[in-house]
Amino acid sequence: MAWASLRGVLWAWLSSRLVLAGVAWVGQTMRAGLFPLYPQPDLLCAGSCGADAFVPWVVPSLGVLLGALGVTGLVEVLHGREAARWATWVWLCVPSALVFQFSAPLAWASGALLVACWQAAEGRLWASLPALVVAVVLLPGASAGALFAAAALRRARHRLWWAPVPVLLAAAALPAFGHGLERGALPLGLVAPVGLEVRGVMRLEFLEALVLLAVLGARGLGEGDARWLSLAAMPLVVLGAVLGVPWLGRLAATGPAWALVATELEHRPLLRHASLGILATFQGMLLHFEIHRVPVL
Amino acid sequence: MRSARWWSFPLGLFVAHRLSLMLASLISLSIDPILERPGGIAALHAYPALDALCRWDCGCFAHVAEVGYDAPIQANFWPLFPMLGRVLESAGMPLHFAFLLIANVAGLAAWLVLFRLFSDAEGEAAARWALAVYAAFPFAWFQAAGYPESLMILFTALAVWWARRDEPWAAGAALGVGILARHIAVLAGPALLVAQLRHRGWRALVNVRFLALALPFLVAGVFPLWQWFEFGDPLTFWHVREKWGESAWAGFGRLFQPDTPPQFNSYAWFALVPTLGAIALFSRKRWAELAAYGGFMMVVLWTVGAAGLGRYAASCWPAFLPVGVALERWPSLRLPVLAGLGLAQGMFFNLFAHQYPIL
Numbered sequence: 001m002a003w004a005s006l007r008g009v010l011w012a013w014l015s016s017r018l019v020l021a022g023v024a025w026v027g028q029t030m031r032a033g034l035f036p037l038y039p040q041p042d043l044l045c046a047g048s049c050g051a052d053a054f055v056p057w058v059v060p061s062l063g064v065l066l067g068a069l070g071v072t073g074l075v076e077v078l079h080g081r082e083a084a085r086w087a088t089w090v091w092l093c094v095p096s097a098l099v100f101q102f103s104a105p106l107a108w109a110s111g112a113l114l115v116a117c118w119q120a121a122e123g124r125l126w127a128s129l130p131a132l133v134v135a136v137v138l139l140p141g142a143s144a145g146a147l148f149a150a151a152a153l154r155r156a157r158h159r160l161w162w163a164p165v166p167v168l169l170a171a172a173a174l175p176a177f178g179h180g181l182e183r184g185a186l187p188l189g190l191v192a193p194v195g196l197e198v199r200g201v202m203r204l205e206f207l208e209a210l211v212l213l214a215v216l217g218a219r220g221l222g223e224g225d226a227r228w229l230s231l232a233a234m235p236l237v238v239l240g241a242v243l244g245v246p247w248l249g250r251l252a253a254t255g256p257a258w259a260l261v262a263t264e265l266e267h268r269p270l271l272r273h274a275s276l277g278i279l280a281t282f283q284g285m286l287l288h289f290e291i292h293r294v295p296v297l
Numbered sequence: 298m299r300s301a302r303w304w305s306f307p308l309g310l311f312v313a314h315r316l317s318l319m320l321a322s323l324i325s326l327s328i329d330p331i332l333e334r335p336g337g338i339a340a341l342h343a344y345p346a347l348d349a350l351c352r353w354d355c356g357c358f359a360h361v362a363e364v365g366y367d368a369p370i371q372a373n374f375w376p377l378f379p380m381l382g383r384v385l386e387s388a389g390m391p392l393h394f395a396f397l398l399i400a401n402v403a404g405l406a407a408w409l410v411l412f413r414l415f416s417d418a419e420g421e422a423a424a425r426w427a428l429a430v431y432a433a434f435p436f437a438w439f440q441a442a443g444y445p446e447s448l449m450i451l452f453t454a455l456a457v458w459w460a461r462r463d464e465p466w467a468a469g470a471a472l473g474v475g476i477l478a479r480h481i482a483v484l485a486g487p488a489l490l491v492a493q494l495r496h497r498g499w500r501a502l503v504n505v506r507f508l509a510l511a512l513p514f515l516v517a518g519v520f521p522l523w524q525w526f527e528f529g530d531p532l533t534f535w536h537v538r539e540k541w542g543e544s545a546w547a548g549f550g551r552l553f554q555p556d557t558p559p560q561f562n563s564y565a566w567f568a569l570v571p572t573l574g575a576i577a578l579f580s581r582k583r584w585a586e587l588a589a590y591g592g593f594m595m596v597v598l599w600t601v602g603a604a605g606l607g608r609y610a611a612s613c614w615p616a617f618l619p620v621g622v623a624l625e626r627w628p629s630l631r632l633p634v635l636a637g638l639g640l641a642q643g644m645f646f647n648l649f650a651h652q653y654p655i656l
Contacts, residue, residue, distance in 0.1 A: 011629055019637035026566060027644050030559040089632040093639070204324050270306050273429040274313035276632065277639040280433070284643025285321055289328065 001073055008085055013068045016092045017061050020101060023284065027291045063107025064100050068092065070114025071259045074152070077121040078229070083266040090262035090275065095282035096205055096249030097258075102290060109139035110254035117256045120149040120166065123156030129169060135254075136170050144236040145255045146170035151232035155225045204282060205240075205249030212237050212252055215261045233257045306425055307412040311405050314432045318441050321643065322349035325650045332652040338393050349650030351393050355443030358382065359392055372524055372534040373541070377477040378445035396443035404440045407451035407614075408432075414458050415618050418583060427621025430634060435567045435641035436611035438649070446612050448478035453485040454614060456513075457586055460492035465509035468492070473516020480534065481609065484597055486513060487589035488615075495585055544604040551603050560648075560655055564607035567641060570634075571595060574616030577623070584618065591615035605656060607645070 001009075071091045075084040091097060100107035116131035128149055135142040146166040153162050216237070219230035233256050240251035252258070265272040323346040338356060341348045351359075354374070361371055362379035378399065385395035408428060415424035431437065440447045452475030459468035468489050475482035489510055493501040501507055521531035530536060538545040544558070551557060552565050575595040578588035594613045602609050610616075624631045649655045 008629075012632065015633035016636060019633055019640060023637065023640045023644060026563045026641070030563055030648075085632075089636065093636050203327065207320075269425060270309040270313075273425060273635070274310050274432075276635050277429065277433040277642075278313055278317040280636040280639030281317055281321060281643035281646070282324075284640035284645075285325055285647045286643075287640065288644040288647040 001069075001076070002081075005072055005076055005081060005084065006069075008081075009065075009068050009072045009088060012072075012085070012088050012092060013061075013065045016089075017064070017101075020098075020287070021057070024287060024291060027288060057101075060101050060104040060107040063104060063109075063111045064092070064097075066108065066111025067100070067114045070111060070116075070118045071256070073118035074114065074121050074256055075259050075263060077118070077156075078225075078260075079263045079266065083263045086265050086272060087259045087262035090265065090279065091253070091258045093276055093279040093283055094208065094249075094253050094258050095279060095286050096208055097253045098283045098286050098290065099250045100253075105138045106250065106254065109135050109142050112138065113142045113145045113254055114256060114259070116166070117145065117149050117152055121152040121156055123153065125153060125157075125162055125165065128153065129166065132166055132170060139254065141236070141239055141251050142254060143170035144239040147235050148229065148232040148256050151228050155229065204286075205252075208249040209237050209240060209252050212257045212261055215264060216257060219260070230260060233260050300421065303412065303416065303421065304409060306421075307408040307428060308405070310428060310432055311408050314437070315401060315404075315441055318350070318438050318646065319346040321646055322346050322650055325349060325647050329651065334652050336652045340391060341393055347394075347397060349646070350397055350438075350441055351443040352649055352652055353654075353656055355393070355396060358396065358443065358445070362386065362392055366527065369528045369530075369533050370537045370540055372528065372537055375445070375477055375480055375534070376520055377474065378448055381448075393443060397441075400443055400445075400447045401441060403451045404447035407440070407447055407454055410451065410454040410458055411614055414454060414461075415621065417461075418587075418618060419622055423618070423622045423625045425621070426624040426631065427617045430570075430620050430624065430638065431614060431617040433635050433638040433642060434570065434611050434617070435638055435645045436564075436607040437642060438646045439608045439611055442649075444608075445478040446608065449475050449482045450612055450614055451475075452478060453482050453590070456485055457488050457492075457590060457615070460489045461586055463492070463496045465489065465493060465506045466512065469509040469512025470516060472513040476513055476517035477520060479612075480517075481594070481597075481602075481612075483513065483517070484594040485590045486510070487593050488586040489513075491589040492586045546601045547603040548600045549603065558654070560653070561603050561606070564603070564605075564610070567638075568595075568598070568606045568610040570620060570638070571610045571613045571616035572599070574618070574620045575613065577619035578615060580619075584615075587615035587618060608656065 068088050068091070072084045072088045075087040079087075100110060112131045113135035116128045116135060119128035119131060132142075132146055132149060135145065146169065149166040150164060153166065213234065216230045216234050219226050220234070221227070222230075236255035237248075237252040237257050240248035265275060326345045326348055336352065336356070337348060338351045338359070341351050357371070357374055358379045359382070361374050361376070362382045366372060378396070381399050382392055382395045385398065386392045390398070411431070412424050412428055415427045418424075419427075440450065452471045456468045456472035456475060459465075459471060472482060472485055472489060475485070493504075493507060493510070497504055497506075521534070524533040525531040527533075544551070544561075547561070549565075551561070553562055571591070572595050575588070575591040578584045578591050591613055595610070595616065598606055598609050598613070620634075624634060645655055
């Protein structure tokens with residue numbers, strides 16, 4: 001990755017975390033005077049920042065940095081630097097991606113998976129595999145992302161026989177870690193029954209998944225590399241729908257789906273401006289609920 | 298140079314903004330249907346996508362539309378918005394839906410005028426960023442709510458637009474109508490004066506068109522005149538503000554005190570964006586009219602408008618042009634600014650939806 005791109009990632013990551021912390025701080029300061037409804041411990045260290053408050057904020061942030069690196073690297077390989085810049089921001093602003101800031105395992109799983117996808121797109125099998133293992137260990141559901149890594153690898157190397165390796169690896173890792181779920185990671189064991197009522201925040205996550213599936217599906221009808229990559233990005237979204245409806249949006253956000261969808265914005269200024277503002281607005285809404293510990297599920 | 302389909306950007310942005318607010322209202326109230334305090338409009342509870350758009354003053358305007366000015370304290374709510382609502386209601390539309398329709402039709406028209414104004418001043422690219430920041434500003438949702446903000450913005454924008462084109466009579470009439478929507482529209486008055494001076498220099502003072510500056514007062518003066526007959530005091534709207542409590546005239550000095558309502562302080566942080574924009578307006582001569590309005594308005598808001606600093610700052614549209622120009626010039630600022638403001642908009646809209654005192 002070129003220094004200019006790396007600098008862009010660092011800026012996007014740092015400014016997005018600062019903005020998030022700033023808005024959360026404003027929300028937090030209002031909480032004391034305004035919100036008697038859900039009295040819970042402070043989200044941020046309002047007035048008394050100590051190590052115990054600092055660590056929970058910084059550790060997930062570093063996972064988000066890894067994810068931003070992965071998205072930028074991946075989209076830069078596939079679509080160039082300008083598309084990568086937008087894709088990174090869109091990924092950071094996706095409403096469900098807010099959860100990364102409050103769940104270190106999920107943030108790091110997502111970061112590792114996206115780096116694995118990036119490295120696969122660069123054709124570096126042996127750099128991609130360890131990252132994929134880390135992702136699957138932290139979040140077994142990330143194994144569905146191995147399909148994308150395989151497709152990206154095939155595109156980069158033009159040799160089909162490499163492609164199943166990430167998938168096989170993920171499949172091997174899944175049973176070993178399927179029941180050793182880390183704290184805060186996706187509770188894969190909670191299989192949502194078919195017909196579960198879609199309520200509360202699930203509506204938002206459901207909408208996110210619909211957008212992803214619609215755009216990826218449309219691209220999947222096209223031709224060339226974009227077709228196979230789009231199709232390969234879909235299983236992670238579908239897996240969420242099948243296994244964990246309440247976590248649908250979050251699972252989708254861990255993978256490369258949003259990065260691919262965001263590349264559609266490159267030549268559409270209106271969509272670019274509007275989508276970023278809209279995504280951020282919904283992330284702000286979820287942030288409000290997070291600050292006030294409103295039970296959203 | 299403006300493209301033939303220049304309107305597609307403001308139109309598309311408007312549709313996206315309003316649809317996302319409706320979706321946010323729907324999701325927000327379905328996640329947490331508890332309101333922080335009793336209120337809201339019962340007729341809208343069955344429509345959660347619209348319910349969050351009618352809180353606080355929306356109910357006060359509804360009272361004026363339904364009952365009239367039955368007490369002097371109601372004079373704080375100027376008549377254009379409730380009158381238009383009443384007209385649509387008499388045509389068969391439920392009042393609160395009428396309010397939302399009026400606010401949003403005016404909002405769309407306002408964005409189209411603003412985009413034309415901004416792109417004439419600084420080109421289409423800067424205008425896009427300016428309007429995007431304007432839409433993302435944390436309190437921009439007030440323009441979608443049952444409030445007269447959109448009407449005020451539309452008519453002040455038209456007034457400045459006509460003033461810059463040396464059409465002072467149209468500008469004066471538009472400003473008068475704007476004042477009838479929200480009295481602080483009068484703060485755009487200096488823009489009309491500056492436009493006359495720019496076009497004719499000091500000779501403007503002896504030109505017959507200078508009289509057009511009196512037109513806003515003649516048009517809007519209807520309401521004080523009516524108050525004089527009704528309540529015996531043409532400035533009832535001014536004097537009754539005392540009854541709104543100490544926050545009615547709260548200024549900068551009231552902020553960040555131990556007993557300051559916390560939301561006031563939060564308004565101040567976000568109002569820094571248009572404040573910086575308003576200051577920047579003074580850096581270019583071709584922005585003179587905008588500086589006269591934006592600068593004057595921000596000074597007044599910081600001096601006596603702390604309680605409504607968020608909402609009113611969102612109405613200070615001239616201040617967003619320099620912000621758009623800055624974003625066009627410094628691309629690295631675009632995304633953090635847009636995302637940060639959007640993030641805060643989601644949070645504040647949520648608070649408003651749940652009947653927290655975001656006024």
